[in-house]
Amino acid sequence: xxxxxxxxxxxxxxxxxxxxxxxxxxxxxxxxxxxxxxxxxxxxxxxxxxxxxxxxxxxxxxxxxxxxxxxxxxxxxxxxxxxxxxxxxxxxxxxxxxxxxxxxxxxxxxxxxxxxxxxxxxxxxxxxxxxxxxxxxxxxxxxxxxxxxxxxxxxxxxxxxxxxxxxxxxxxxxxxxxxx
Amino acid sequence: xxxxxxxxxxxxxxxxxxxxxxxxxxxxxxxxxxxxxxxxxxxxxxxxxxxxxxxxxxxxxxxxxxxxxxxxxxxxxxxxxxxxxxxxxxxxxxxxxxxxxxxxxxxxxxxxxxxxxxxxxxxxxxxxxxxxxxxxxxxxxxxxxxxxxxxxxxxxxxxxxxxxxxxxxxxxxxxxxxxxxxxxxxxxxxxxxxxxxxxxxxxxxxxxxxxxxxxxxxxxxxxxxxxxxxxxxxx
Amino acid sequence: xxxxxxxxxxxxxxxxxxxxxxxxxxxxxxxxxxxxxxxxxxxxxxxxxxxxxxxxxxxxxxxxxxxxxxxxxxxxxxxxxxxxxxxxxxxxxxxxxxxxxxxxxxxxxxxxxxxxxxxxxxxxxxxxxxxxxxxxxxxxxxxxxxxxxxxxxxxxxxxxxxxxxxxxxxxxxxxxxxxxxxxxxxxxxxxxxxxxxxxxxxxxxxxxxxxxxxxxxxxxxxxxxxxxxxxxxxxxxxxxxxxxxxxxxxxxxxxxxxxxxxxxxxxxxxxxxxxxxxxxxxxxxxxxxxxxxxxxxxxxxxxxxxxxxxxxxxxxxxxxxxxxxxxxxxxxxxxxxxxxxxxxxxxxxxxxxxxxxxxxxxxxxxxxxxxxxxxxxxxxxxxxxxxxxxxxxxxxxxxxxxxxxxxxxxxxxxxxxxxxxxxxxxxxxxxxxxxxxxxxxxxxxxxxxxxxxxxxxxxxxxxxxxxxxxxxxxxxxxxxxxxxxxxxxxxxxxxxxxxxxxxxxxxxxxxxxxxxxxxxxxxxxxxxxxxxxxxxxxxxxxxxxx
Numbered sequence: 001x002x003x004x005x006x007x008x009x010x011x012x013x014x015x016x017x018x019x020x021x022x023x024x025x026x027x028x029x030x031x032x033x034x035x036x037x038x039x040x041x042x043x044x045x046x047x048x049x050x051x052x053x054x055x056x057x058x059x060x061x062x063x064x065x066x067x068x069x070x071x072x073x074x075x076x077x078x079x080x081x082x083x084x085x086x087x088x089x090x091x092x093x094x095x096x097x098x099x100x101x102x103x104x105x106x107x108x109x110x111x112x113x114x115x116x117x118x119x120x121x122x123x124x125x126x127x128x129x130x131x132x133x134x135x136x137x138x139x140x141x142x143x144x145x146x147x148x149x150x151x152x153x154x155x156x157x158x159x160x161x162x163x164x165x166x167x168x169x170x171x172x173x174x175x176x177x178x179x180x
Numbered sequence: 181x182x183x184x185x186x187x188x189x190x191x192x193x194x195x196x197x198x199x200x201x202x203x204x205x206x207x208x209x210x211x212x213x214x215x216x217x218x219x220x221x222x223x224x225x226x227x228x229x230x231x232x233x234x235x236x237x238x239x240x241x242x243x244x245x246x247x248x249x250x251x252x253x254x255x256x257x258x259x260x261x262x263x264x265x266x267x268x269x270x271x272x273x274x275x276x277x278x279x280x281x282x283x284x285x286x287x288x289x290x291x292x293x294x295x296x297x298x299x300x301x302x303x304x305x306x307x308x309x310x311x312x313x314x315x316x317x318x319x320x321x322x323x324x325x326x327x328x329x330x331x332x333x334x335x336x337x338x339x340x341x342x343x344x345x346x347x348x349x350x351x352x353x354x355x356x357x358x359x360x361x362x363x364x365x366x367x368x369x370x371x372x373x374x375x376x377x378x379x380x381x382x383x384x385x386x387x388x389x390x391x392x393x394x395x396x397x398x399x400x401x402x403x404x405x406x407x408x409x410x411x412x413x414x415x
Numbered sequence: 416x417x418x419x420x421x422x423x424x425x426x427x428x429x430x431x432x433x434x435x436x437x438x439x440x441x442x443x444x445x446x447x448x449x450x451x452x453x454x455x456x457x458x459x460x461x462x463x464x465x466x467x468x469x470x471x472x473x474x475x476x477x478x479x480x481x482x483x484x485x486x487x488x489x490x491x492x493x494x495x496x497x498x499x500x501x502x503x504x505x506x507x508x509x510x511x512x513x514x515x516x517x518x519x520x521x522x523x524x525x526x527x528x529x530x531x532x533x534x535x536x537x538x539x540x541x542x543x544x545x546x547x548x549x550x551x552x553x554x555x556x557x558x559x560x561x562x563x564x565x566x567x568x569x570x571x572x573x574x575x576x577x578x579x580x581x582x583x584x585x586x587x588x589x590x591x592x593x594x595x596x597x598x599x600x601x602x603x604x605x606x607x608x609x610x611x612x613x614x615x616x617x618x619x620x621x622x623x624x625x626x627x628x629x630x631x632x633x634x635x636x637x638x639x640x641x642x643x644x645x646x647x648x649x650x651x652x653x654x655x656x657x658x659x660x661x662x663x664x665x666x667x668x669x670x671x672x673x674x675x676x677x678x679x680x681x682x683x684x685x686x687x688x689x690x691x692x693x694x695x696x697x698x699x700x701x702x703x704x705x706x707x708x709x710x711x712x713x714x715x716x717x718x719x720x721x722x723x724x725x726x727x728x729x730x731x732x733x734x735x736x737x738x739x740x741x742x743x744x745x746x747x748x749x750x751x752x753x754x755x756x757x758x759x760x761x762x763x764x765x766x767x768x769x770x771x772x773x774x775x776x777x778x779x780x781x782x783x784x785x786x787x788x789x790x791x792x793x794x795x796x797x798x799x800x801x802x803x804x805x806x807x808x809x810x811x812x813x814x815x816x817x818x819x820x821x822x823x824x825x826x827x828x829x830x831x832x833x834x835x836x837x838x839x840x841x842x843x844x845x846x847x848x849x850x851x852x853x854x855x856x857x858x859x860x861x862x863x864x865x866x867x868x869x870x871x872x873x874x875x876x877x878x879x880x881x882x883x884x885x886x887x888x889x890x891x892x893x894x895x896x897x898x899x900x901x902x903x904x905x906x907x908x909x910x911x912x913x914x915x916x917x918x919x920x921x922x923x924x925x926x927x928x929x930x931x932x933x934x935x936x937x938x939x940x941x942x943x944x945x946x947x948x949x950x951x952x953x954x955x956x957x958x959x960x961x
Binding site: 084098145146172173 | 287292
Binding site for chain 2: 714729883893
């Protein structure tokens with residue numbers, strides 16, 4: 001069996017899911033036997049190459065996330081929404097109860113710690129926030145989801161191990177569902 | 181005691197005819213999911229999780245409000261019922277802002293448990309993200325409408341057990357909200373006795389004491405049921 | 416008043432009418448009033464007085480005559496000549512030529528602006544000719560605010576017959592034999608319902624008249640209550656006698672102030688004559704009626720929500736069983752029927768159940784009142800035998816689609832019903848046939864749509880209505896209708912995908928099967944029926960997007 005390719009991405013989230021991924025500890029060696037991690041915040045490589053499995057952490061909050069997710073969808077055979085933010089927007093989505101302008105004003109204009117100018121940054125090289133934060137499934141087809149904030153290391157390992165052995169994991173049956 | 185024969189999931193039982201299908205199921209370890217039911221207070225059949233199939237009746241009936249009848253044949257977990265339970269759970273989550281990770285009830289929430297039981301890994305419907313108030317005006321307690329699922333257990337407990345009727349419901353449809361008195365801040369309530377029964381009745385992180393933080397909430401809805409049992413015994 | 420006195424009074428009232436040579440009815444239903452019929456009435460009374468014809472001509476304000484969008488309407492009897500869009504300026508001319516010269520003014524007659532030759536005798540006009548009036552009989556011919564008019568037209572004779580010639584069991588037997596079904600929408604056999612309530616033993620039972628008509632475009636109950644309130648009242652008293660109840664409630668929606676006013680007046684008049692209250696007509700039967708005013712919630716038309724509302728609680732439904740017949744108002748056995756159902760009772764008792772069952776189809780007996788609305792040439796209130804085809808209603812009675820347009824679909828049953836497309840125009844209007852097409856009879860709203868109607872938008876509109884009117888008690892209806900509405904809006908905005916459509920269909924079936932009450936259970940009907948008959952329109956919206 002040839003080695004599979006695994007990519008992980010960090011979009012609108014806190015990187016906690018990646019921390020939890022690292023918490024699989026020495027079991028990373030078992031993963032490494034079956035797959036090469038070709039793209040991840042913890043390895044080199046800017047663009048997502050073609051991969052068998054892509055773990056996507058975080059919700060879609062900006063135009064850049066949107067473009068990136070579409071690219072990942074093209075490159076990945078199996079796209080996994082990784083963690084509560086990717087699955088149901090979670091904390092990232094808490095700004096959805098307000099409109100975007102109020103959110104930006106609160107952060108940049110009305111916040112006490114700001115300088116007198118109080119301006120929302122608008123440099124062209126900065127990403128543009130979308131009006132609403134979306135979970136991955138509202139943008140692209142998602143093949144599998146791992147809820148949890150963050151998902152347990154055991155759960156992450158279980159899912160990866162099953163996929164890498166060409167089996168379909170079932171979190172419900174495995175009693176590994178967790179939100180929050 | 182007079183009993184009548186009924187069949188639930190191919191299991192033949194002799195039961196008390198005064199009981200509901202739900203009571204009979206709970207006594208016989210047949211699992212029925214519920215959200216708005218709390219033993220001891222009046223059932224209203226609102227959450228629609230306890231729907232069961234009854235032979236000869238083409239509608240699904242709520243187990244909590246339907247009395248058993250002689251020779252009734254009940255099915256509690258057909259594929260159809262399971263499918264509907266999952267949709268109901270998803271709609272609960274999509275309706276308000278259930279951010280489990282920062283919720284006081286995280287890990288002790290009946291809604292989370294429901295999600296696990298129906299094996300809900302994600303919500304297929306778009307979240308509504310309504311704007312909800314958090315009422316912190318009460319000196320000890322908080323009412324967070326973001327987490328409320330409108331089971332109205334608090335309303336019924338306040339009315340039926342405490343007799344205060346601080347809580348009620350306002351508006352219609354998806355805009356319904358639990359209100360204190362005539363929609364005034366909880367802290368200004370003239371009916372609330374601060375007894376704290378609604379805190380225990382609430383299945384989620386909607387009503388909780390100020391003294392705690394994320395994930396620390398301890399709910400004991402069973403104390404309501406026990407209290408009502410004791411009252412019955414006294415009578 | 417006893418039985419003999421009632422007969423004497425009816426005779427006297429009849430005699431009083433017969434001394435007039437002519438009778439002029441000016442429609443004073445809510446829609447004619449809104450187009451100025453009260454001034455017309457005043458002007459007409461002055462005109463008759465000036466001409467010194469008060470002893471020859473009787474002028475009365477009447478209830479609804481039917482063709483509501485042609486108002487104000489004025490009818491001359493015995494010629495049955497109806498003038499439309501009467502205004503104060505042409506009354507003198509009409510009286511002059513109609514009464515004095517005996518030559519009707521053709522260009523002012525009903526439908527003069529759209530028919531090649533209008534009919535002098537309105538009964539010959541296809542709009543009326545095809546109709547058969549049982550519930551609406553006398554509506555438009557008598558003064559609803561005068562009990563003597565009703566007595567002269569044979570009113571309260573059914574009550575008298577029931578009290579003195581029939582036992583409660585025999586009254587129920589007549590109603591059962593009539594095979595009448597509840598006109599509120601669900602079509603439950605009326606006689607069976609009465610019998611069920613009758614059989615329960617209780618110290619107190621209640622009779623409720625459901626006048627909380629809330630479907631958009633429906634005004635059957637309003638017209639009956641405004642045009643002939645005593646008929647409904649009589650039906651309620653007979654029902655009370657049959658099931659053994661001494662207290663009735665008429666639940667009328669607050670948006671119908673005129674209906675409330677006239678029904679309350681009817682109660683007052685009937686009580687004064689001893690037709691209501693203690694020992695009615697000297698018998699040992701007593702019955703009271705109280706009016707309860709609805710506060711504008713659609714869901715209060717659902718019987719258990721209506722009962723909660725009468726009890727002074729929040730108007731939300733509760734699960735059935737137990738049905739109101741067993742445990743209704745304040746936990747007592749309760750008979751709850753629609754306005755139109757009660758309006759049909761007196762003729763059944765007078766003429767016998769068999770007589771009533773001869774009209775209509777084998778499974779749906781009698782007649783049904785429809786409120787014709789939408790893109791139809793002659794809109795208004797009609798009553799036809801059950802089993803009349805939709806084509807007859809739309810084209811023969813209604814004169815076809817407005818401005819010569821093409822018929823696309825008809826919505827029956829309002830937001831709880833479904834649409835009937837052109838290929839099913841020959842469907843018989845009865846309970847079963849409509850259900851087989853995925854619609855329902857409902858309370859009688861009939862909205863005609865032409866080619867300009869976008870069916871996805873129609874479904875969205877009705878879903879919005881149900882979403883707003885959901886009481887919010889159960890999850891499927893509260894959240895499900897909102898979800899379905901949002902998905903429909905998305906498709907309307909050409910942003911929908913096939914996945915959205917699949918989700919929508921799954922939700923529709925879910926909401927239909929799991930909702931607590933009829934409002935939720937029928938909320939997906941417009942969506943499901945437009946999907947069934949006009950799926951292409953949904954798919955085009957999605958294709959456009961992709």
